[in-house]
Amino acid sequence: MSSPISSPVRTRFTAAPENGMAITARGLAKTYGSTGNDPKEALKGIDLDIPVGCVFGLLGANGAGKSTFINIMAGTVVKSAGRISIWGTDIDDHPRQARANIGIVPQELNVDAFFTPRETLELMSGLFGVPKSERRVDEILDMVSLTEQADFYARRLSGGMRRRLLVAKAMVHSPPILVLDEPTAGVDVSLRQRLWDNILTLRDSGVTVVLTTHYLEEAEALCDHVAIIDKGNVITSKPKHELMQEANVKDLHLTLTAPPPDPLPEALIGLGAIWQDGTLKIQFNPREISAGAIISKVTALGLEIGDVSTQEPDLEDVFLALTS
Numbered sequence: 001m002s003s004p005i006s007s008p009v010r011t012r013f014t015a016a017p018e019n020g021m022a023i024t025a026r027g028l029a030k031t032y033g034s035t036g037n038d039p040k041e042a043l044k045g046i047d048l049d050i051p052v053g054c055v056f057g058l059l060g061a062n063g064a065g066k067s068t069f070i071n072i073m074a075g076t077v078v079k080s081a082g083r084i085s086i087w088g089t090d091i092d093d094h095p096r097q098a099r100a101n102i103g104i105v106p107q108e109l110n111v112d113a114f115f116t117p118r119e120t121l122e123l124m125s126g127l128f129g130v131p132k133s134e135r136r137v138d139e140i141l142d143m144v145s146l147t148e149q150a151d152f153y154a155r156r157l158s159g160g161m162r163r164r165l166l167v168a169k170a171m172v173h174s175p176p177i178l179v180l181d182e183p184t185a186g187v188d189v190s191l192r193q194r195l196w197d198n199i200l201t202l203r204d205s206g207v208t209v210v211l212t213t214h215y216l217e218e219a220e221a222l223c224d225h226v227a228i229i230d231k232g233n234v235i236t237s238k239p240k241h242e243l244m245q246e247a248n249v250k251d252l253h254l255t256l257t258a259p260p261p262d263p264l265p266e267a268l269i270g271l272g273a274i275w276q277d278g279t280l281k282i283q284f285n286p287r288e289i290s291a292g293a294i295i296s297k298v299t300a301l302g303l304e305i306g307d308v309s310t311q312e313p314d315l316e317d318v319f320l321a322l323t324s
């Protein structure tokens with residue numbers, strides 16, 4: 001459970017920062033074990049701007065530095081250099097207010113088994129100093145679809161319900177920013193969909209949602225803006241649609257009326273074609289060659305095309321292209 005906040009901090013949304021950024025990091029660095037023999041640079045002086053009101057995906061392979069970034073904001077890891085401002089409050093200047101501006105949902109399902117969701121939220125509200133008249137326990141339970149289970153002991157809740165309870169706990173003090181660390185790790189497909197719906201509802205109610213995820217499909221479905229962290233550096237941070245447009249890779253699938261020669265003619269190998277599952281598959285960069293030009297080359301070899309389909313790149317293609 002989070003540590004109590006002994007004197008009041010603002011617990012209502014204050015106006016969004018003038019620069020339109022919910023979180024701003026400049027030159028943020030963290031080196032673990034800097035005094036030992038084997039220091040580990042987890043964050044190498046990153047700059048990152050997280051716009052107000054979006055679902056922001058922080059993507060990266062294991063060990064990229066995502067949790068370090070979150071833990072610096074949570075106050076559980078001390079940065080080595082740089083600055084970070086949360087909803088306009090610098091964490092060095094006003095650490096308690098900066099932390100009150102954010103709700104962090106951890107990865108582990110650590111709920112208090114002997115409290116009901118309602119009791120848990122009342123308790124958390126008290127710890128954050130939210131006056132009784134301003135508490136939003138029922139509203140939050142409803143937002144995370146736990147109204148029916150409000151008075152169940154938490155030990156009776158399923159994994160997905162526990163995760164939603166953690167989201168609710170992080171919201172009791174009405175932070176304008178919610179950070180979710182791997183929100184759907186280990187949950188089944190139908191629960192994942194419900195959690196995604198909850199996240200979008202939160203975004204639509206004005207909360208800025210930052211999430212880390214390993215599931216590129218999840219980032220593709222949910223995020224308005226995506227940053228990719230690799231080995232402690234931010235290698236890109238863009239609105240998702242811009243990132244996808246820059247991917248410069250498309251797949252062309254051609255069904256042929258008869259199999260091509262085996263091995264494939266040099267002209268097809270030169271195009272990067274492979275024959276797989278009865279389909280000629282060619283990945284190409286639309287800025288370098290058009291699908292029409294590829295089709296002309298294939299028919300010039302005397303191959304007859306029965307069907308044609310093209311596929312846009314997905315986030316996985318983009319991620320692999322940028323991090324490999």
Ligand SMILES: Nc1ncnc2c1ncn2[C@@H]1O[C@H](COP(=O)(O)OP(=O)(O)OP(=O)(O)O)[C@@H](O)[C@H]1O
Pocket residue numbers: 032033040041042060061062063064065066067068069
């Ligand atoms: N307390 C620590 N002491 C030493 N090294 C650490 C510590 N915590 C993290 N690291 C190292 O820092 C790097 C970044 O770790 P971090 O946990 O931030 O990555 P991550 O992107 O969150 O990975 P994951 O997706 O696995 O959670 C890794 O190489 C990790 O081994």
